[in-house]
Amino acid sequence: MLKKILAGAVLFLLMLLAETGFLHAQEIKLSVFNFGTANIEASGLGTSVTNALISNLSRNPSISILDRKDLETFLNLNDLQQNDQLDNVVNIGSRLGLDFIVVGSVAKRGSAITVKCGLVQIDKRKEVYSTQVRAQGESALSAEIAKLASLITSVLTKSSTGPESTSAPGTGGGPGAGAPVNFKGVPGNKKIILRWQPVPGFAAAGYEVYRALNANGPFAMLGQTDKTEYADQNVENDISYFYRIRAYDRLSRLSDYTPVVSARTDFAPNPPIILKTEGRAKSMLIVWTPNPAKSLDPSPLTGYKIYRAAEEDGSYQEVNKLLCGDLADSGDGKIYYRATGLPDGQTFFYRLAAYNAKGIESELSHPVKGTTLPIVSSVNAAGQLIREVKLTWAGISSPFLTAYNIYRSTKSDGGFVKIKRINAAEGGPRYEYSDTEGLGDNTPYYYTVTAEDDLKAETSPSAPVVATTRDIPPRPEKFTARGGLVKKV
Incomplete structure (x- = not known):
C-alpha cells in the first residue's frame, strides 16, 4: 500500500513541476533511458554515453530533461524497467507526461565503438527517428556524442514546430531508406490493381496506399496492406487516378514514397487457370488453360506473363512474357511452358496473368507450388x-x-x-x-x-x-620350397 502511495506522490510531483514552470509547457519534455551494452567489450560505456548525451542535450533551453533520479524512483516504485521495447517506452512516457524518450545501445569491437540511438514520440506511439554514430577509441567518443545530440536536437525542434519529422538529413535509418520498387498500376474492369516490390534493405511490416485525382495531389490514404499488391475497387470509368505508396516497419518507421503512377479502368482479360507444375532437374513445367469464362474485353488476347515468388504470400516478380503465337498448339486445349536454368531443390510459387493487345493485364491466377529435383544427398x-x-x-x-x-x-x-x-x-x-x-x-x-x-x-x-583402395600385401621374405618328402612339400 505504501509503495502505491509513494508512486502516486512521485507522479503527482512530476506533474506539478510541469505545471509550475520546472517543465515549461512550451518546452520539449524528454527522458533519456540508460543505453544498453551489446557485448562484454562495451561494459561501462552505456552509462558514459547516457551521461554525455544528457549533458549535451541539456544545453538547449527548449529541451527539458527529466532528472534521472526522479525517473529511477518512479520506475522502482512501479516495477518498471528501462529498455527499448516500444510498448514499455510508450507506457512509461505516457504516465510521466513526456513528449519523447531516447533509447539506444553501445557496442565495442576492438577500438571501434558503435552507438545506436532511437527517438520515440510518445503521443504517436512510434519511433520517429533512428541513427548511429561510430568512434575509433574512447577518446573520440565525446565528439561523436556531441554530434548525436545535435542530430536529436534538430529532430526535436522540427517535431515541435512543424510536420512530423522522421529523419535528420544524411542519417539514414528507416525513413530515407528508399521506396518500394517496380511500382505499377494495372488497369482492370471496374478496378485498378497496384503491384510493387519491397524496399531493398528495409524490413517492411506493411504498406500505405495513397490516391489522388491529380499527379500533384492532394493524396489521401486508401488503405494499408501487408502484401505487395492492392486492388482499388472504388473507381469510376474513364477517370485517371494517381497513386503512390510507402512502406512501414514494425516500429512504424516509414520509407520514402514511390514515384506517382497513373492508371484508369479498362476492360481486361480474365486470368488464366494454372492446372499444375512439374518439377524436374533444373526446370519446371507449367501447365495452364485460358479462362473459360466469357470476357467483356473486346481486345484480342496477346499473351501471358509468368510471375514467381519464393513464398505463397510473398512478392511475385515477372520472370517471363510469352506471346500466344510463340506457344505451340498442344491439341488438348492446354498450354505448356518449361522454365529452365532453375536451381536444384528449389521451391517456387507461380501465378499467371493474361494480357491483351493494349498491354492490359488480367488479375493474377491462383498460386501453384512446384519444386525442382534436389541434389543427391548422403553419398x-x-x-x-x-x-x-x-x-x-x-x-x-x-x-x-x-x-x-x-x-x-x-x-x-x-x-x-x-x-x-x-x-x-x-x-x-x-x-x-x-x-x-x-x-x-x-x-x-x-x-x-x-x-x-x-x-x-x-x-x-x-x-x-x-x-x-587397399594396398598390395607385402611380399614374404626368405620364401623357399623343399621337396623330396613323402606326400608333402
Missing part, C-alpha cells in the same frame, strides 16, 4: 577394399526421376567421368553400387552422383566423396 564411399569401392546414397522421391549417374575421378576438383547409370526403379530408400572397373591398389578415388529425370536432364552433382 558415402567405403574404401580399403581390394580394387573395389562401395557407394551408397539416399534416394529421391519424384515421379519424374528415372536414373542416377555415377561419376569418378582421381582428383577432387575435376576430371569426373561417368562410369555407371543406375535405373531408379531398381533401388529403394537407399541405393548402392560397387565400383570394380579398372581400380588400382592404394589409390584414392573421388565420386559424385547426379539424378536424371525423364527428359535426360541431370541435377548438379553431389558433393564429392573419396575412398582409397
Whole structure:
C-alpha cells in the first residue's frame, strides 16, 4: 500500500513541476533511458554515453530533461524497467507526461565503438527517428556524442514546430531508406490493381496506399496492406487516378514514397487457370488453360506473363512474357511452358496473368507450388577394399526421376567421368553400387552422383566423396620350397 502511495506522490510531483514552470509547457519534455551494452567489450560505456548525451542535450533551453533520479524512483516504485521495447517506452512516457524518450545501445569491437540511438514520440506511439554514430577509441567518443545530440536536437525542434519529422538529413535509418520498387498500376474492369516490390534493405511490416485525382495531389490514404499488391475497387470509368505508396516497419518507421503512377479502368482479360507444375532437374513445367469464362474485353488476347515468388504470400516478380503465337498448339486445349536454368531443390510459387493487345493485364491466377529435383544427398564411399569401392546414397522421391549417374575421378576438383547409370526403379530408400572397373591398389578415388529425370536432364552433382583402395600385401621374405618328402612339400 505504501509503495502505491509513494508512486502516486512521485507522479503527482512530476506533474506539478510541469505545471509550475520546472517543465515549461512550451518546452520539449524528454527522458533519456540508460543505453544498453551489446557485448562484454562495451561494459561501462552505456552509462558514459547516457551521461554525455544528457549533458549535451541539456544545453538547449527548449529541451527539458527529466532528472534521472526522479525517473529511477518512479520506475522502482512501479516495477518498471528501462529498455527499448516500444510498448514499455510508450507506457512509461505516457504516465510521466513526456513528449519523447531516447533509447539506444553501445557496442565495442576492438577500438571501434558503435552507438545506436532511437527517438520515440510518445503521443504517436512510434519511433520517429533512428541513427548511429561510430568512434575509433574512447577518446573520440565525446565528439561523436556531441554530434548525436545535435542530430536529436534538430529532430526535436522540427517535431515541435512543424510536420512530423522522421529523419535528420544524411542519417539514414528507416525513413530515407528508399521506396518500394517496380511500382505499377494495372488497369482492370471496374478496378485498378497496384503491384510493387519491397524496399531493398528495409524490413517492411506493411504498406500505405495513397490516391489522388491529380499527379500533384492532394493524396489521401486508401488503405494499408501487408502484401505487395492492392486492388482499388472504388473507381469510376474513364477517370485517371494517381497513386503512390510507402512502406512501414514494425516500429512504424516509414520509407520514402514511390514515384506517382497513373492508371484508369479498362476492360481486361480474365486470368488464366494454372492446372499444375512439374518439377524436374533444373526446370519446371507449367501447365495452364485460358479462362473459360466469357470476357467483356473486346481486345484480342496477346499473351501471358509468368510471375514467381519464393513464398505463397510473398512478392511475385515477372520472370517471363510469352506471346500466344510463340506457344505451340498442344491439341488438348492446354498450354505448356518449361522454365529452365532453375536451381536444384528449389521451391517456387507461380501465378499467371493474361494480357491483351493494349498491354492490359488480367488479375493474377491462383498460386501453384512446384519444386525442382534436389541434389543427391548422403553419398558415402567405403574404401580399403581390394580394387573395389562401395557407394551408397539416399534416394529421391519424384515421379519424374528415372536414373542416377555415377561419376569418378582421381582428383577432387575435376576430371569426373561417368562410369555407371543406375535405373531408379531398381533401388529403394537407399541405393548402392560397387565400383570394380579398372581400380588400382592404394589409390584414392573421388565420386559424385547426379539424378536424371525423364527428359535426360541431370541435377548438379553431389558433393564429392573419396575412398582409397587397399594396398598390395607385402611380399614374404626368405620364401623357399623343399621337396623330396613323402606326400608333402
